[in-house]
Amino acid sequence: MFQSFDVSARPDAAAPRVARLRAWMAGEALDAYLVPRADAHQGEYVAPCDERLAYISGFTGSAGFAVILAARAAVFTDGRYKLQVRTQTDPQMFETVNWPSTGLADWLPGALPDGGRVGFDPMLHTERDLAPLRKLTGIELVPVANGVDAIWDDRPPPPVAPMFAYPDDLAGRSAADKRAEIARALTAEGVDSFVTSQPEAIAWLLNIRGNDIPRTPVAQAFAVIHADGQVDLICDPAKAAPVAGHLGAGVRILPTEVLIDHMAGLSGKVGYDEATCAVALVQALGEGVAITNPIALPQARKSAAEIAATREAHLRDGAAMVRFLRWLDRDRTPETTEIDVVRALEGFRRDTNALREISFETISGSGPNGAIVHYRVNTETNRTLDTDTVLLVDSGGQYVDGTTDVTRTVPLGQPPRHIAHAFTRVLQGMIAVSRARFPIGVAGAHLDALARAPLWAEHRDYDHGTGHGVGVYLGVHEGPVRISRISTLPLAPGMILSNEPGYYREGEYGIRIENLIVVEEAVRPEGGDDRDMLAFSTLTYVPIDRRLILNDLLSPDERRWIDGYHAEVQEKIGPRLDTDDRAWLDAMCAPL
Template identity: 35%
Template sequence: EHQSEYIAPYAKRREWISGFSGSAGTAVITQEKAALWTDGRYHIQANAELTPRDEWVLMKEGLPGSPTLGQWLLSQCQTSDKIGFDARLLSQRQNSILQHELQPKELVLTPIKPNLIDQIRSDERPPLPLSTAFVHPIERSGVSSAEKIRAIREHLKTTGADLLVASALDEICWVLNVRGSDITNTPVIISYLIVTPNTAVWFVSDSQLSPEIHAHLKEGGVTTQPYEDFHSYLQNIEGQRALVNDLRCGASVYFALKQRGMDLVENDFITEQKSIKNNVELEGIKNCHKHDAVAVVSLLHWLENKLEKGEVVTEYDVAEKAEQLRSQQKDYVSLSFDTISGSGPNGAIIHYKPNKESAATVTKDKLFLLDSGGQYLGGTTDVTRTVHFGIPTEHEKLCNTLVLKGHINLATTIFPPGTTGIRLDSFARQALWKYGLDYRHGTGHGVGAFMNVHEGPHGLSYRETKKFPFKPGMTITIEPGYYEEGNFGIRIENLLIVKHVKTPFMFAGSPSLGFENITCIPIQTKLVDASLLEQSEIKWLNDHNQWCLDTLSPLIQSDDILQWLKNECLPI
């Protein structure tokens, strides 16, 4: 309902009907066929998970010959057919695009209530989660909730709007300076928010609110209404003009406001404000990355030791150990997503999640990919390292080095203000392209401040959606990769902060922008073919690893782990 990437069990309708558990995908069922669309991150996973496999047609988005959802519906339906959908689950932007695609046959998107999947699984559907909300204090947020609401009201005045409706959970929790645990690994409360020039109403289950939260809300002038009353509230709301984020707002909200005769204005004011971190947030993010790096370095040391001793370690064991080591760090709250722990061919499954029963054994003769992160009171982390614990092949070293060259090329790029992610994405692919190689996912995404691990509106991608310009204070991952199905996967991911950089000149009087890396985990040099690197790239790699050693040495208590880190950070 809230256009969330990660959702609570009660909302996992597509997974229930199809078996596919990925965070992105659309299922369509007709009288004769069932089809599922998902992007390049999940092509391998969806092929393995769809159940029953012979009943589902897998549409691999982005590949030649794969029709869009609209194109497929046109081919399957007769003129003026009705297509049922849950208007809460389709964003207004998706609804608008699909309506346009269906015009040639005058197909009609028809909202259906209640949800058909909910009716089928009514007896076994999990309940709405009701975690206890807690205050995210100004010592960590940097700006009070009252100030954020004032900024929204100023924006209402500027745009001539009467109200703003927020349904994206991270936006709501950011505005109110609250956090929760309604969704695993994402510190949010399932709710809605409406802000007008004189009121701010939070639609949330009262059982989730402590006396401390009530006092906090009162300070910000926020009142509450029951979560289940939100849609009926919309049916009686007054106003001429409303601001909505059409990408993160369900079509049901759009329909309700339209029925009230309102002029709806697409607006991502909260999304943009949230993405630009203040100095307090940036300090918290940098600090938590240091502690998170201690956990990851300790994990890699532990894993190498186990393998050297000939002990059996599975991908699942590594994921469990990663969580254990993170939980020992200062201000740790939870993981930020399910750990991706992939040995050999499983590393090519971009969002692979090992399970205890079927996890592969990590061995010294295969590449191992670890993509993991944590939620800390001060920030959110996301890092990927690809390592080899034996002797890598020349082909593996070649591919890894090309990925590294792309990472360095983008991380060191200087660009003018107004630059968007779609313009920078290719910087990370050029080295791979020269060898006829590529990867089927975006190059980077924003990361929240003790919030969603994937955050917009900016990003690094070849997709047309990434048109929001980079601004100082934004965070962004750089994570190029390369994947050979049935063989291995490679990805190198750091988190960086967008900042002003000094240049000899300033075109049009505007300072240029660049990136500051804050991920302090070394990049394995064993997997690098130095003959393929320019001197500037060798310097970057050596400087990065030395910085990691200097940063982490005071924080590591174990002499064995410290010695391992020193060995990993030796220059090439």
């Protein structure tokens, strides 16, 4: 259902909370204190008890951090949130800093010109996070207990939802088979065990799921996998009790209270991922060694069973999206609001009787709200749908057989030609990625420019990546694969990604078009070279609004792609609809 921002994250609540935090800092003899968005697992999404950044600043975005000094405070976040952070924080209390172009190591010397003691919670930061700060002269990094927790009187309790087994037939592999693969990788790496704090990795490895994190079906836990394939699962034992039989003798369950002592007691050469392993764990390991996460790539390369399952989930979700789009086009009223849109869309997904949860908070931005890349409507920002502009709707569902993520931008009334022009340029970028054929070894950074080229040609761009990895009944944002100018990981068959270029005009409108795609081996055309290449196969089948497409801007190949895509939408989704919805779909999918 629709969830508004928690009142505990109001900007006007920040001043007294920051004052209390500063009093705590004075008691600890600290000149600054770091408040990250992260929890102990370094995931993108956190439980309510770990929403410390929102509690202290009001900012609810999924990436960023704050630094509190005696007389200054700042929130650092990236281009996706440059508008959101301004609206959610008190400008009299917090400076906003464009990160990562300006890092904390760049900003802090000016804020503490004479140096000082900077406090941090060692369970919430990695060595990679802190490395630039350790190079600063005069700055002393001080591990301390969590200062926000110390002043958060009504902090929610940690989640205790029970774990549940994920079927082997949907996973395509047993947990024992996965554990054996990772064990072989550890042996090849020359390490005796590997520590992971990532719930998604543990869920994939052990074929389990949970309900500890909103919108992401994982259980918070830590794990150590040994080179013999045995696993130590460290969590609240009550959460793991329902899956004890499923886990089997190869998995030992230990309580969270022994986490640090267990890390300290591990023998042999212990590997960890420096991007996700907390400082406290690394220090407990003592002789640990940073290695490439051996779980990440096997998890990213989906099995044939996972791909088949998620295709069905996307078709089911596509039918729900078509019903929603028809409602939006035909049945909305002049009083329909952004919140009404969110509620209606979730209702159509729930009507499938298969939805477990939405996969993230639905983005429903009309007119200027659409220009806020990760806009989350609430009762204060909610607006009646504008006319003669566009509505951006980015949403997804969690089904037991797949995770979906789809964005469509639709016209409200008669948008001016310049909006349709921008929409068509974004569409051209999405088509370019969809049609890409590329050699083995090509990474997301190589393909990112394909999506941006039509916008670049007109001196335009967008401040987010073109695509992110997606799990199967796991995280809607799944690493390490991405389509982004900084992603050097080669793409490989089985990887599922989003393809979502966009364009945003601050104060006016936002445009984004998103399908999910999966990497597969390319079929060699007649006359092609004798070499292996890769391509993308589309998973998302939802019509792209033809009323915003300027045909005169498109090439013949681009028009053929759109007509072909819409023909597939009719073929795959049409049989799942009733007569009225099918008629609407046929009209929306008519050839250009």
